[in-house]
Amino acid sequence: MKIIKTENYDMMSRKAANIIAAQIINKSNSVLGLATGSTPIGTYKRLIEMYKEGDLDFIDIKTANLDEYKGLTKDNDQSYYYFMFNNLFKDVNIDIENTNIPDGTEPDSKKECERYEKVISDLGGIDLQLLGLGHNGHIGFNEPQDDFVKTTQCVNLQESTIEANKRFFNDVTEVPKQAYTMGIGTIMKAKKILLIVNGEGKADILEKVVNGPITPKVPASILQLHPDVTIVADEAALSKIKM
Ligand code: F6R
Numbered sequence: 001m002k003i004i005k006t007e008n009y010d011m012m013s014r015k016a017a018n019i020i021a022a023q024i025i026n027k028s029n030s031v032l033g034l035a036t037g038s039t040p041i042g043t044y045k046r047l048i049e050m051y052k053e054g055d056l057d058f059i060d061i062k063t064a065n066l067d068e069y070k071g072l073t074k075d076n077d078q079s080y081y082y083f084m085f086n087n088l089f090k091d092v093n094i095d096i097e098n099t100n101i102p103d104g105t106e107p108d109s110k111k112e113c114e115r116y117e118k119v120i121s122d123l124g125g126i127d128l129q130l131l132g133l134g135h136n137g138h139i140g141f142n143e144p145q146d147d148f149v150k151t152t153q154c155v156n157l158q159e160s161t162i163e164a165n166k167r168f169f170n171d172v173t174e175v176p177k178q179a180y181t182m183g184i185g186t187i188m189k190a191k192k193i194l195l196i197v198n199g200e201g202k203a204d205i206l207e208k209v210v211n212g213p214i215t216p217k218v219p220a221s222i223l224q225l226h227p228d229v230t231i232v233a234d235e236a237a238l239s240k241i242k243m
């Protein structure tokens with residue numbers, strides 16, 4: 001795992017955006033795996049700036065997002081579709097037809113999981129997967145459990161994840177209890193992985209991800225086995241790791 005330490009969130013975002021930009025410049029029809037949450041917002045802002053400055057072209061880029069809450073429609077302001085549209089897609093020249101997110105409104109989990117796996121394989125796989133890190137070590141919505149889940153799944157969210165996400169809803173009861181997520185196997189098939197992490201609150205879990213045993217109890221620890229992982233993290237998040 002290659003680790004890049006940055007001074008703060010802003011520099012983490014700039015470095016991560018540069019890595020994604022390099023991917024786009026090197027392969028203009030790249031398939032980007034994208035994440036939502038607080039961590040990538042600055043990265044997306046920087047990518048939008050680069051696009052507006054004329055340095056990036058998204059016209060042939062295809063995307064596949066990690067996850068989506070089950071039960072939320074695209075126009076729900078807490079859906080990940082809404083997040084992606086408003087934090088990136090609407091401000092760059094991506095063809096919305098080339099963007100893919102699990103369909104939260106599909107009630108048949110088996111059908112939606114199979115469809116989404118096929119979408120990714122029809123795209124030829126993911127060139128660069130961007131990941132954030134949950135406080136419990138989750139990636140996508142792959143929560144700590146007894147086994148690594150291979151393909152796209154419908155998962156029950158853990159209490160800690162529901163608690164962490166309630167800040168985005170009026171009330172904790174409004175936080176969906178299930179989500180569709182790419183499986184660990186789907187994520188591990190990406191050619192490159194870019195994990196971005198910031199803040200002291202994630203220092204302990206990041207240390208376990210990097211130095212701890214590879215275990216489904218810390219889902220992101222599996223990344224130790226991927227041949228091309230770059231972690232871009234700020235000093236606070238790296239404060240428990242000797243470099
Ligand atoms: C989001 C996702 C999640 C988040 C993680 C960290 O698509 O897959 O795994 O990356 O929960 O969230 P933030 O960035 O809000 O701390």
